[in-house]
Amino acid sequence: MNRSEDTATEEVEHANTFGSLPLLKSERVWGGMDFGWVNVALAIATWAFLVGGSTAAFVGFQQGIAAMMIGNAVGLCFMVLASTVASQRYGVEQYTILRPVFGVAGVGILVFTVVLLTEMGWSSLLGIMVGRATSQVAGVATEAELSEYGPVVTLGALAAIAIAWFILSRGPVTIGRLNKYIGPGLLIITAVLMVLLIINTSWGQLMAAAPLEPFDDPQLNFMIAVEFNVAVGVSWYPVMGSLARMTNSPRAAIWPAYSGLLIATLLAQIVGMGAALTLGNSDPTVWMIPFGGPLLGAFILLFICFANITSMSSIVYSTVLALRQSSGRLLAGLHWKWLCAAFFVLPAVLAFFPQFMYERFVVFVTLSGAFLAPMCGAIIVDYFILRKQRIDLAELYAPGADSAYHLPGGVNWAGMAAVAAGSGFYLWIYNPVTLDTEPAFNVVTASLPGAVIGGLVYWILALVLYKRRGAAGFDTTDPNRLTGNHK
Amino acid sequence: MDSSPGKVQTELDRRIEIIHTDEAADPSRRALSAGDLTLYVGTTVLICALGVLVMVL
Numbered sequence: 001m002n003r004s005e006d007t008a009t010e011e012v013e014h015a016n017t018f019g020s021l022p023l024l025k026s027e028r029v030w031g032g033m034d035f036g037w038v039n040v041a042l043a044i045a046t047w048a049f050l051v052g053g054s055t056a057a058f059v060g061f062q063q064g065i066a067a068m069m070i071g072n073a074v075g076l077c078f079m080v081l082a083s084t085v086a087s088q089r090y091g092v093e094q095y096t097i098l099r100p101v102f103g104v105a106g107v108g109i110l111v112f113t114v115v116l117l118t119e120m121g122w123s124s125l126l127g128i129m130v131g132r133a134t135s136q137v138a139g140v141a142t143e144a145e146l147s148e149y150g151p152v153v154t155l156g157a158l159a160a161i162a163i164a165w166f167i168l169s170r171g172p173v174t175i176g177r178l179n180k181y182i183g184p185g186l187l188i189i190t191a192v193l194m195v196l197l198i199i200n201t202s203w204g205q206l207m208a209a210a211p212l213e214p215f216d217d218p219q220l221n222f223m224i225a226v227e228f229n230v231a232v233g234v235s236w237y238p239v240m241g242s243l244a245r246m247t248n249s250p251r252a253a254i255w256p257a258y259s260g261l262l263i264a265t266l267l268a269q270i271v272g273m274g275a276a277l278t279l280g281n282s283d284p285t286v287w288m289i290p291f292g293g294p295l296l297g298a299f300i301l302l303f304i305c306f307a308n309i310t311s312m313s314s315i316v317y318s319t320v321l322a323l324r325q326s327s328g329r330l331l332a333g334l335h336w337k338w339l340c341a342a343f344f345v346l347p348a349v350l351a352f353f354p355q356f357m358y359e360r361f362v363v364f365v366t367l368s369g370a371f372l373a374p375m376c377g378a379i380i381v382d383y384f385i386l387r388k389q390r391i392d393l394a395e396l397y398a399p400g401a402d403s404a405y406h407l408p409g410g411v412n413w414a415g416m417a418a419v420a421a422g423s424g425f426y427l428w429i430y431n432p433v434t435l436d437t438e439p440a441f442n443v444v445t446a447s448l449p450g451a452v453i454g455g456l457v458y459w460i461l462a463l464v465l466y467k468r469r470g471a472a473g474f475d476t477t478d479p480n481r482l483t484g485n486h487k
Numbered sequence: 488m489d490s491s492p493g494k495v496q497t498e499l500d501r502r503i504e505i506i507h508t509d510e511a512a513d514p515s516r517r518a519l520s521a522g523d524l525t526l527y528v529g530t531t532v533l534i535c536a537l538g539v540l541v542m543v544l
Contacts, residue, residue, distance in 0.1 A: 020495065022502050025510050062541065069538035077531040089516055090506070222542075248515050254527060262534075389518040393503045 023091030039260030041183030045311040052272025053282025067225035075233020082376035084244035088253035094241025105410030118368040124347035131156030132285035157351035169337035209277035231369025239318035366432035374422020374454025405473040414461035422454030
């Protein structure tokens, strides 16, 4: 093979590794169990313990378990349908397959705003958690009184970001290798913490423990806890499709995504909530050492630090992939590792303000849910109802105006209006910043109706603006074939 | 292909052709059936009902 052939082969391999090509059957190597472990590894990072602890701010143990079950089940249900199904069927990276719903430029707008900010927020939060854990372990080792949000936290967060960048710059294979060990390890640790919870407390103590910072209205407390957990379920959207395209059947995609995330999340959240209720602090980096003892607690914290770093690598991998795919030629020439480095700039800046991120954790999660939920609604209506689960691959990848999915300006206005209407409704019925709610919030919460409104608006506008004119690819898909030939 | 013409475009065309022809009827490319979707949504409803039960009991 000569040099130019080598370069061409490298180009193809690079394009395939970084999501530019649809995967063939032989490349979709994950069965249900494989994908299940990937989801377990993602779900049981420190964030799950923190979500459990944050839920305890509003409700007690029994109501908290109910809120977590209902919230996660609902949020994951429509998130998994929106993110995994089409990507699995066609083996296509999830933001490429969104082009029919939002248009090429529309996907870019959403990726560079909603998705980018959501994932930057999660990354900085994970980094800060590592910093907090480092500070706790250092405090125990040196018997020094370290500040809750002091320089050790910032240094630990910056070190975590640097390590995550190093792992990420080596590509997806390294991330996959690490997750093989992290997933089972985290499951064992959660089981150990569950045992410690049972040993350290009694059932009566757990059931009697009062919420940490509730409002006066018990129903409002419960619905805020449900909404928070729905938003947590939905917040998996940005990464799931690109992972699901690796699976070898539709069932190997949706059930492990749903059950893996649900079960692992619930287990870790229940432990986090129980510890928070009995020890009075929602932060796992604070309660882990008193809970597990100095040696075991410190060991678990260090393992979870490592798990946080690999979780960070996984979510940033999917997001940077999305940025590349959505930017057209803009970022195509930029080397992968520098693109990853650019992503980490904002999380690194936020590492200098750890208190800001930590104290706004619930606000950040629910606010991202306000935009992701209507996106999911529009995607579900487009794929399942209007396109009847058929996408024309050749048209999907055709450039610019050559594609049947192309729309003037590259924007599907039905999709963008759906996100605007759904998120507008969400922020009207429940303002995550001020925590003001409309009376209806106590019955329907915010994410689910936000998704339904997003779906309905998309349905109506797509019919009126595009489908009856045969635009946006609505006239190209032959119902008798999986894909079509590019005309 | 968006940004990488030539060899990558050829590979993309080859893959689309394989997916369109050889793999079109493969179970891995199957759409979700109404039964699959009903079971999936029904499971969610069941878990929510269990959640309500946990709260009530």
